[in-house]
Amino acid sequence: xxxxxxxFKIKYPVIQAGxxxxxxxxxxxxxxxxxxxxxxxxxxxxxxxxxxxIQKCKATTSMPFGVNVPLLYPDIDKIISxxxxxxxxxxxxxxxxxxxxxxxxxxxxxxxxxxxxxxxxALKAQEAGVDAIVxxxxxxxxxxxxxxxxxxxxxxLLREKIAVPIIAAGGIGSGAAMLAAMSLGAQGxxxxxxxxxxxxxxxxxxxxxxxxxxxxxxxQLMLKKLAPVRLLKNKxxxxxxxxxxxxANEEELKKLLGHARAKHGMFEGDMxxxxxxxxxxxxxxxxxxxxxxxxxxxxxxxxxxxxxGFESFR
Amino acid sequence: xxxxxxxFKIKYPVIQAGxxxxxxxxxxxxxxxxxxxxxxxxxxxxxxxxxxxIQKCKATTSMPFGVNVPLLYPDIDKIISxxxxxxxxxxxxxxxxxxxxxxxxxxxxxxxxxxxxxxxxALKAQEAGVDAIVxxxxxxxxxxxxxxxxxxxxxxLLREKIAVPIIAAGGIGSGAAMLAAMSLGAQGxxxxxxxxxxxxxxxxxxxxxxxxxxxxxxxQLMLKKLAPVRLLKNKxxxxxxxxxxxxANEEELKKLLGHARAKHGMFEGDMxxxxxxxxxxxxxxxxxxxxxxxxxxxxxxxxxxxxxGFESFR
Numbered sequence: 073x074x075x076x077x078x079x080f081k082i083k084y085p086v087i088q089a090g091x092x093x094x095x096x097x098x099x100x101x102x103x104x105x106x107x108x109x110x111x112x113x114x115x116x117x118x119x120x121x122x123x124x125x126i127q128k129c130k131a132t133t134s135m136p137f138g139v140n141v142p143l144l145y146p147d148i149d150k151i152i153s154x155x156x157x158x159x160x161x162x163x164x165x166x167x168x169x170x171x172x173x174x175x176x177x178x179x180x181x182x183x184x185x186x187x188x189x190x191x192x193x194a195l196k197a198q199e200a201g202v203d204a205i206v207x208x209x210x211x212x213x214x215x216x217x218x219x220x221x222x223x224x225x226x227x228x229l230l231r232e233k234i235a236v237p238i239i240a241a242g243g244i245g246s247g248a249a250m251l252a253a254m255s256l257g258a259q260g261x262x263x264x265x266x267x268x269x270x271x272x273x274x275x276x277x278x279x280x281x282x283x284x285x286x287x288x289x290x291x292q293l294m295l296k297k298l299a300p301v302r303l304l305k306n307k308x309x310x311x312x313x314x315x316x317x318x319x320a321n322e323e324e325l326k327k328l329l330g331h332a333r334a335k336h337g338m339f340e341g342d343m344x345x346x347x348x349x350x351x352x353x354x355x356x357x358x359x360x361x362x363x364x365x366x367x368x369x370x371x372x373x374x375x376x377x378x379x380x381g382f383e384s385f386r
Numbered sequence: 387x388x389x390x391x392x393x394f395k396i397k398y399p400v401i402q403a404g405x406x407x408x409x410x411x412x413x414x415x416x417x418x419x420x421x422x423x424x425x426x427x428x429x430x431x432x433x434x435x436x437x438x439x440i441q442k443c444k445a446t447t448s449m450p451f452g453v454n455v456p457l458l459y460p461d462i463d464k465i466i467s468x469x470x471x472x473x474x475x476x477x478x479x480x481x482x483x484x485x486x487x488x489x490x491x492x493x494x495x496x497x498x499x500x501x502x503x504x505x506x507x508a509l510k511a512q513e514a515g516v517d518a519i520v521x522x523x524x525x526x527x528x529x530x531x532x533x534x535x536x537x538x539x540x541x542x543l544l545r546e547k548i549a550v551p552i553i554a555a556g557g558i559g560s561g562a563a564m565l566a567a568m569s570l571g572a573q574g575x576x577x578x579x580x581x582x583x584x585x586x587x588x589x590x591x592x593x594x595x596x597x598x599x600x601x602x603x604x605x606q607l608m609l610k611k612l613a614p615v616r617l618l619k620n621k622x623x624x625x626x627x628x629x630x631x632x633x634a635n636e637e638e639l640k641k642l643l644g645h646a647r648a649k650h651g652m653f654e655g656d657m658x659x660x661x662x663x664x665x666x667x668x669x670x671x672x673x674x675x676x677x678x679x680x681x682x683x684x685x686x687x688x689x690x691x692x693x694x695g696f697e698s699f700r
Contacts, residue, residue, distance in 0.1 A: 074697055084699050191602045191669075210524065211536040219603030222525040222536040224557035224566065225666040229602055232670065243538035252538065252566035254696055288505045288543055289533030319633035352539040355505075356546065371699060378696045382568055383388055385398050386689050 075237040076260030079183060079203055080136050080162060083107035084371055085260030086250070087206075087239055088267045088363070090140020090164060091214065092116035092349070093338040096274040097128035099267060102363035104135040107371075111164055115142045116335065119150040126158045136162060138183075143168025156180050164206065167215060174200040185239070189217025194230050205234055206262050209242030213265055213351035216293055216300045224256065231257035245353040247373025263370070265351040271362045276341030279348060282306075286354035295329065297322050304348035308333065389551040390574030393497060393517055394450050394476060397421035398685055399574030400564070401520075401553055402581045402677070404454020404478055405528065406430035406663070407652040410588040411442035413581060416677035418449040421685075425478055429456045430649065433464040440472045450476060452497075457482025470494050478520065481529060488514040499553070503531025508544050519548060520576050523556030527579050527665035530607055530614045538570065545571035559667040561687025577684070579665040585676045590655030593662060596620075600668035609643065611636050618662035622647065 076085035088095065088103035090111035100110030112129060114122050122139070129137050139160050141151055144167050152173065155163060163177050166187035177184045178201055186197035187206040194205050207230045209223030210216060221229070223242040230238050240253035241262035250261045268275055269283040282304060293302050294312050297320075303309045315328050329347070337346015361369075390399035402409065402417035404425035414424030426443060428436050436453070443451050453474050455465055458481050466487065469477060477491050480501035491498045492515055500511035501520040508519050521544045523537030524530060535543070537556040544552050554567035555576035564575045582589055583597040596618060607616050608626050611634075617623045629642050643661070651660015675683075 074699070077699070209536065209538070210534075211539050220524075220606065221602060221666055221669075222523065222538065222557055224523070224536065224538050224563060225525050225669065228560060228562060228667075228670050243536055246542060248542060248569050248571060249538060251569040251696065255562050255565040255569055255691060257562060288535060292534065317633075319631075352535055353542075355535075355539065356542050375698055375700050377569060378698055381695065382565065382692045384689055384692055385388070385391070385685060 074259055076204065076239060079237060080109050080138075082109050082136060084367065085239075086367065086370060087111065087164075087260060087262040089241065089262045089264035090114070090138075091264055091268055093335055094268045094273045094275045095140075097125040097132065098272040099270065099274060099363065100125075100137050101129045101133040102270070102272040103267065103367070104129075104133045104137040106364045106367035108367055109162070110137040112137070112139045114139050114151055115145065116339075119147050119154055122151060123154045123158060126154070126160060130158075138162030138164055140164040140166060142166050143170070143173060148173075152176065155182070170197040170200040170202060174202055187241070189226070190219045190221060191229050191233060194234050198234055198236055202236065204237040204239060204260075205230065206239045206241050207258070208262070209240075210293065211352040212242030213268070213291070213302050213354075214349035216302055218296070218300060220293070223253070227253060227256040227258050242351060243353050245357060245370075247370045247375070248377060249353075250370055250374045251377050265354050266357055266366055266370075267363065268350060269354075269357050269360050270366055271360060275338050278341035278343050279338045279346075280360050282343055282348060283350055283354045284357055284359055286350065286357070288355045291350060291352055291354065295325060298325055298329065301347075301349060302351060304350045304354070306337075306346070306348055307344040308337070308347060388573055390518065390553060393551060394423050394452075396423050396450060398681065399553075400681065400684060401425065401574060401576040403555065403576045403578035404428070404452075405578055405582055407649055408582040408587045408589045409454075411439040411446065412586040413584065413588060413677065414439075414451050415443045415447040416584070416586040417581065417681070418447045418451045420678045420681035422681055423476070424451040425454045426451070428453050428465055429459065430653075433461050433468055436465060437468045437472060440468070440474060444472075452476030452478055454478040454480060456480050457484070457487060462487075466490065469496070484511045484514040484516060488516055501555070503540070504533045504535060505543050505547060508548050512548055512550055516550060518551040518553060519544065520553045520555050521572070522576070523554075524607065525616075525666040526556030527582070527605070527616050527668075528663035530616055532610070532614060534607070537567070541567060541570040541572050556665065557667050559671060559684075561684045561689070562691060563667075564684055564688045565691050579668050580671055580680055580684075581677065582664060583668075583671050583674050584680055585674060589652050592655035592657050593652045594674050596657055596662060597664055597668045598671055598673055600664065600671070602669045605664060605666055605668065609639060612639055612643065615661075615663060616665060618664045618668070620651075620660070620662055621658040622651070622661060
């Protein structure tokens, strides 16, 4: 049996990425009900808001679901307490040191997965005792690694040295890409952009429309002097680009970024001044569908390719 | 039958990338003799040097081989004349407009393939009448597209709109990656870095050693104000990085780059001052092998995975 399905007790090894401003209880419970693993994105929730989303998720699905927690979150202690109090069984950690929290979570019988973009942090996470690792490539939306290693190069690199199951993330929005990731040695996939553009995503419809109209080259990794983040090109992106071309320093970029731009863009729908985080694969997303339809398409294409098989040359 | 094997009359749909300073007649004829398609890299050859390499290639293999021609090459007319005079049957064009040369080559019954990094140029190349398209992703070594689209995202994007066969390039150095590319809809793969580190590569041994010792994050796409190029990190890279951090303009970067740095590094073995072009996949290349061994490994792994098949979830 597939190790990711076994680990999470799910039907399909497809994780819906926990994304800020996109993945509330509607998206997470829909992904879990469709046979994958839904994740709440705690990164854009105050602790008590997260508690409400966990409770609604429990009320709307009987299937396993989890929470994605950026470890650099200021209220991290409260977030972890709520996760434990509410009996969440799966936590994906990202953006921080897994050594601090993995043991605390595992002592509560919580399955822990850490998201990495390079081998060094994958080894650290494995040492910290995580149950699986998400390897996220350069093409992914939102925050991203400094090495800029793509999914196609990252997964084989992790596979060489990592013993725990690997979940591939970045550039995966179809059954064909799922099979590609499995070919490279991943046991599961994490899908972000495709679910950000789903009916159940909590993103503003303006953002969903922007995703399905994105073309080739419409995203770029920016703000590398702060924390690299893949942005959809808009007025704010142009301002960042101009500032970076003029050699703006960290302080100036922080000032330009300001406060709450991601919420303003993705959640409130300001397509000009908002910070819009999405992956390169958005260029091949052409319509907003339900989570069930998206899951059916991904699994349907994967199964079709697996059944068809590949030509032998010997 | 596989359309790339049919097009080139080869056994395996594996193209050895035509790379400057790495792919002379020894590498190209070895790749063709091993059942793939060998390509001479004309980009680092004076016209009469190319003629010699074509003649030696003809003398050392009876199998099909081709020439990679950067269309921006100053001596492009002479290069094309020599290719026609010497009866070369396959030409891969890159770095320039395929409209100018495709018809001239096709009128001589030459099979023409164009290398692209985005959909726009793929459509132009198809319109110009090319027989196949190489889609090269961000992770590839050397010169690279401004969109920074990775192979995992580029191939599905091309597959949607392009009718001619697609060859995936960038991040492919194993049978697993070959199968991943085929899953995405490519009919063949182009392998660069892996063959740059082969015994038959014309690169200096210092460069081959540098490739097999490269780690995660040891390459980066630089010189974006000139033409983006993926470099192995060394002293020259540090100089470029410092200049770019100090907001150097195009003129200053050109001056810093100077003349013949690629030759100086890859061919003459200066690992400090040389320009070293290699792909991200170098992090998973650990030894210098013969072309035959590399081909056996790639095809062997591909066949093993195809035979083993993939788990069904329905």
